[in-house]
Amino acid sequence: MTRLRWALADGWTITLRDLKHWVAQPWQIVFGLLFSVMLVVTFGYLFGGAIEVPGGGDYREFLMPGMFALTMLFGLEATYTAVTTDANRGVTDRFRAMPMAGSAVVVGRASADMLNSVLTLAALVVCGLAVGWTWHEGIGRAAAGFGLLLLLRFALLWLGIFLALVLRSAEALMALQILVWPLGFLSNVYVSPETMPDWLAAIAAWNPLSATVGAARELFGNPGWGGDSWPAQHAVLMALVWPAALIAVFFPLSVRAYRRLSR
Template sequence: MNRLTWALADGWTVTRREFTHWSANPGQLIAGLLFPVMVLLLFAYLLGGGIEVPGGDYREFLMPGMFAMTMVFGLEGTFTAIGNDVTKGVTDRFRSLPMASSAVVSGRAAADMLTTVLSLAVLIVCGLAIGWSADNGPGNALAAVGLLLWLRFALLWMGIWLGLKIRNPEAVMALQILVWPIGFLSNALTSPATMPGWLGAIADWNPLSSTAAAARELFGNPGWPNDSWAAAHALELALAWPLLITAVFAPLSVRAYRNLSR
């Protein structure tokens, strides 16, 4: 219990380090919070008018997809922050200190999850302002938020592993660019049925699509017809995909952290 207490305390110290960065450079935090809002307004007011959805209200359809995309875009911030710490020697400095070896990873995870909660809250407020609503009761709405955070938690481990393994700034930049196609290759903004067959199948099985479809169902917002097995079982896949991602990348992240000095 004593070791666990110190591990939690050390992890919280690393988390507080991120809070210090926010207070010293609030512009970066504000820009990160406003970016999903700008994407939301772009699709809600500029591009969404040409997209037909069941029920006829594209904004009702759009919001759960934007929530899910924000969870995926958070992956970029995780591996960039981890990669910068590794490249600049900050992680090695932490490893030389008398602190729990898990603190760097757990502290980063806690800071990113708190950032995600704040970003999601801002996006929900903006959604309410443009006419979106959760029409299936507060319990189902909370369950939808839980599914979104569950996806983000799983992607945290992927981001930590990528940040520990890829230290080249050019490679990090390439990864940042690749996050966008992963987000758009889904049902978040449009129907996979409008894509070529093989591409639509990939979009259907994208973990982002499962979470977005399940969130639409729980929020009571319109979605696409369940034309595929993946679409018909979105809720089950929204639970299973993050579990699989965590089971794969959490051990890989721990191993990569332990092997940093080798």
């Protein structure tokens, strides 16, 4: 219990350090929020008029749960950049030389990123309300939907931390972006997988992002694409299983990669 208490205290210290960086450089958060709002405006108003929602309904209500999840996915790049920068500047090595818990740096980074994600999600919710989106199933189910979105972010940030500690290359960020964008678009965020070829629709249906988006639409009471596939019929379950699997794999790998980190 003493070791756990000190591990949590060390992790909170690292979290406060990252929060102070945001206060000193708030433009990073501001630009991230503006980018998310720009995507909502672009797809909601420029392209939305040409897209039909399966079963009818307003496209912006169909779009917003997908935009919430997509923003959680894009946070993967921010996590990777922050961890890589600390590693390349020698900050991580200084932490490793100090008497602190081995998990403190990665746990602190995760806590800071989750706080950032809550702020980003809240801003995007306000944007959604402004363009006509809302939830229709009560505050309890809405809270569950937001919880699943943050659970996805929590799972993905461990993937970002692990990749940053293993690759430790700013140049690899471009390769990561090349992977993130197809993962985001090959889903049910913007259109129904039913409009895709069968083989592509199957990939989109089993995409972890699609599971969270489908579950969020169901919990918010927003128009959804439905579908006859097993993941489509069990979206809430898959929105729990996918993040749990990612955390089970990449959390211990992240801590292990940090402990073995060397210059």
